[in-house]
Every structure is written in structure tokens, then in C-alpha cells.
Amino acid sequence: MRAKKLVTGALIILAFLAVGLIDAHYGFALPVWSAYLVPISVAAITFETIGGVVAGAIAGLMLFSFSPAAKTWGTEILLGWLLGFMGWGGVLGYFQWQARSFYEVSKRLQDQEHLRDALIEFLVHDLRSPLTNIISGLETLLVSTEDNLTPEDRELIEMALIGAHRLLTMVNSILDLRKLEEGKFPLYLKEFEPREAVGEAIRQVQLWARQSNINLQVEFEPNVPEKMIADRWVLIRILVNLLSNALKYTPSSGTIKVRVFMDDGWVHFSVADQGPGIPKEYLDRIFDRFVQVEARKAGAAVGTGLGLTFCKLAVEAHGGRIWIESEVGKGTTVHFVLPPVTEGELAEQSPAALAHSAKS
Numbered sequence: 001m002r003a004k005k006l007v008t009g010a011l012i013i014l015a016f017l018a019v020g021l022i023d024a025h026y027g028f029a030l031p032v033w034s035a036y037l038v039p040i041s042v043a044a045i046t047f048e049t050i051g052g053v054v055a056g057a058i059a060g061l062m063l064f065s066f067s068p069a070a071k072t073w074g075t076e077i078l079l080g081w082l083l084g085f086m087g088w089g090g091v092l093g094y095f096q097w098q099a100r101s102f103y104e105v106s107k108r109l110q111d112q113e114h115l116r117d118a119l120i121e122f123l124v125h126d127l128r129s130p131l132t133n134i135i136s137g138l139e140t141l142l143v144s145t146e147d148n149l150t151p152e153d154r155e156l157i158e159m160a161l162i163g164a165h166r167l168l169t170m171v172n173s174i175l176d177l178r179k180l181e182e183g184k185f186p187l188y189l190k191e192f193e194p195r196e197a198v199g200e201a202i203r204q205v206q207l208w209a210r211q212s213n214i215n216l217q218v219e220f221e222p223n224v225p226e227k228m229i230a231d232r233w234v235l236i237r238i239l240v241n242l243l244s245n246a247l248k249y250t251p252s253s254g255t256i257k258v259r260v261f262m263d264d265g266w267v268h269f270s271v272a273d274q275g276p277g278i279p280k281e282y283l284d285r286i287f288d289r290f291v292q293v294e295a296r297k298a299g300a301a302v303g304t305g306l307g308l309t310f311c312k313l314a315v316e317a318h319g320g321r322i323w324i325e326s327e328v329g330k331g332t333t334v335h336f337v338l339p340p341v342t343e344g345e346l347a348e349q350s351p352a353a354l355a356h357s358a359k360s
Contacts, residue, residue: 008046015039016058020066036063040085044093048100052089059085128175131168135161155211162208169240173310180313187317192232194260194267195220201239202258205247213252216243221261228267230338234314241307242271242334249275249332265340266320272333278326286324287312311336 016039023032036059044052060082073081138161142154149157179185202216209216239258246256254274261268278286287308315322315336322336 005046008042012039012043012046012055015042016055016062020062023063024066024068032067036085037088040089041092044089045096047093048097049090049093052091052093052096053086054089056084056086056089057082059089128168128171131164131171135164135168138164158207158211162211165204165208166244169237169244170306172237173241173306177306177310177313180310180317183317185314185317187231187234189229189231191227191229193226194224194228194235195226197232197235198239198258198260198269201236201243204236204240205243208244208247209256212247212250214247214250215253215255217255217257219257219259221259223262224260224267225262228338228340230318234318235338238311238314238336239269239271241311245307245334246271246273246275246332249273251275263337266337267340268335268337270333270335272331274331277328277330278324278332279328283324283326287322308334 016036019032019035019039022035026032040052040055040059043055047054060078063081063085064078138157142149142157142161146154176185198218198220202218206216243256243258250256250273256274257270257272259268259270259272311334312322315338318338320336320338322334324332324334326332
């Protein structure tokens with residue numbers, strides 16, 4: 001960088017001398033003195049404010065020394081040109097300094113953000129294995145000692161299982177968000193039964209629902225096909241995230257309703273709760289993780305800022321669409337639709353290609 005500046009400085013000096021010599025020969029016929037703005041600008045861009053001011057002063061002195069026309073202008077005009085050259089160089093150099101400072105700050109923030117994300121991903125990734133072991137151990141304990149457990153002990157184990165499952169859901173969402181945002185999340189598309197996938201999602205939150213005395217209802221309309229093609233486990237995770245969010249805010253003895261029906265050839269899923277609802281000003285931006293933090297501070301009934309963001313990106317990776325209908329005091333319904341994918345389309349495209357095309 002230092003050598004580059006030295007070379008640029010030498011070129012600026014040569015440019016000044018060239019303009020001066022041309023001005024000395026053609027100054028009466030052409031406005032050559034305006035060409036001094038070129039080396040001044042280069043000096044300001046390279047050496048910023050001080051370089052621009054110094055180059056402007058040099059240009060003023062050279063104008064007085066070399067230009068035959070300038071010698072007839074008088075002192076006041078020459079002083080005006082000198083101040084003009086210095087002002088131009090100083091202002092342009094200041095803007096260059098501001099731009100460089102902004103770039104450096106932005107670069108540092110990006111580096112810190114990448115470092116933070118890498119550290120979070122590293123730590124969170126190491127949480128998944130022990131969490132899975134905890135869940136497996138608690139489920140085994142619950143089944144193997146079911147006849148010997150007191151109601152109080154059983155409730156404690158179930159509460160621990162609920163918390164562990166919720167934490168595992170958050171861990172998985174954190175790990176997958178960046179891949180989804182970059183369009184690098186692999187989709188393993190295959191044929192499966194939507195009724196079975198919804199049943200698995202219900203099973204994963206059933207314990208939480210029973211602890212909270214909340215009724216889970218599932219409604220499949222007759223026109224829903226027995227088979228669909230998508231990433232089965234991603235669909236289950238979407239439903240689990242939406243059901244978990246609904247369980248947080250549905251009061252005891254309330255009802256959460258899952259509907260599946262066909263909508264103009266698309267498979268339409270909806271999860272409706274009886275929570276407090278979300279203010280209208282947040283509905284259009286609720287899938288953005290930062291807006292969810294803002295909404296939570298304002299008292300709106302939203303999740304951690306990870307679940308809904310994951311759901312949006314996962315649905316869009318399938319080429320689908322997700323949206324929310326909510327009214328304060330009347331609950332919230334989250335809708336999402338997945339496109340119909342035929343066996344022929346599945347054979348023609350790889351899961352990565354389908355995910356990439358859906359993102360673009």
C-alpha cells in the first residue's frame with residue numbers, strides 16, 4: 001500500500017508538471033488551468049484531506065508561475081483560484097476519508113458478526129448431542145419406571161422433557177438458519193403421507209399440551225391427497241415450531257387447531273391458536289428475527305425470533321408461501337402452502353436444485 005501511494009504521488013507530480021508546461025504554451029488560447037483539477041482530485045482520493053489541500057495549494061502556485069493568462073488576472077482572482085483549488089481538494093479528500101472510515105467500520109462489524117455467528121454455531125452444535133442424550137434418557141426413564149413413579153415424579157420428568165424438546169428445537173433452528181438464508185440448506189424430497197407427518201408433529205408436542213391442559217385438534221379435508229412430496233422432517237419441524245409457538249400463548253383449557261386442505265392445487269396447512277393475538281403493525285414483518293425481538297419488548301405474543309424465521313425460510317425453500325392472520329384478543333392463525341411436486345419433477349431435479357430454484 002505504501003509503495004502504491006509513492007507511485008501515485010510521483011504520477012501526480014508528473015501530472016502537475018505536464019499541465020503546467022501545456023498551460024505555459026497554450027494558456028492564452030485554451031482554459032488549460034482547469035486541468036489542474038485532475039491531479040488535485042487524484043491526490044485527494046489517494047491522500048485524503050491533507051493531500052487534497054496540499055495539491056490544491058501546489059496547483060494555485062503553479063497557475064501563478066506557468067499560466068500566461070493568469071498573470072493578467074490580478075491578485076484577487078489568483079487568490080480566488082488558489083482558495084478554490086484548495087477547497088476542492090479539501091472537500092473531496094474529506095469525503096474520501098469519510099468513505100474509508102465508514103468502510104473500515106463496516107468491515108470490522110462484518111468480521112465481528114461472522115466471528116460471533118461462527119462461535120454461536122460452534123457452541124450450539126455442541127449442545128445438540130448432550131440434549132439428545134438427555135431426551136433419550138428421560139424418555140427411557142419415563143417408560144421403564146412408569147409403574148413405580150408417583151404423580152409428582154412423573155410430572156417433573158415430563159416438565160424436564162418439555163423443556164429439553166423446546167431447547168432442542170431452538171438449537172436446530174439456530175444451526176439451520178444460516179444455511180437457509182444462503183440457499184445451502186439441503187432438502188431431501190420424497191413421497192410421504194401428510195397425515196402421518198402431522199401426527200408426528202402432534203406427538204412431539206403432545207406432552208406439553210397435556211401439561212398445559214390444551215386440546216390439540218387436527219382436521220384433514222377429504223380432498224387432501226394420501227401422498228405428497230416434500231422434505232418430511234422439515235415439514236414436521238415447521239409444524240412443531242408453529243405448534244410450540246401456539247402452546248406458549250394459548251391459555252389453559254384452550255384449543256389449538258391444525259387444518260390441512262387443498263388450495264388451488266397446493267397443500268395448505270394452518271395452525272390456529274386462542275392466544276392474545278399480534279398487533280397489526282408487526283404482522284408484515286413478524287418473520288424477521290429482529291422485528292420479533294422488537295415485538296416482544298412491546299408485549300406482543302411472538303416467539304424467540306428463531307422459530308418463525310426458520311418456518312418462513314424452510315417453506316420458501318420448498319417454493320411455498322407462509323403468512324399470518326391475527327387480531328388482538330382473538331388469537332393467531334399461521335398459514336403456509338407447499339407446491340405440488342410430481343414424481344417426474346422429483347426425478348428431474350436434485351433436492352439442492354429445487355431448493356436453489358425456490359430461493360431464487
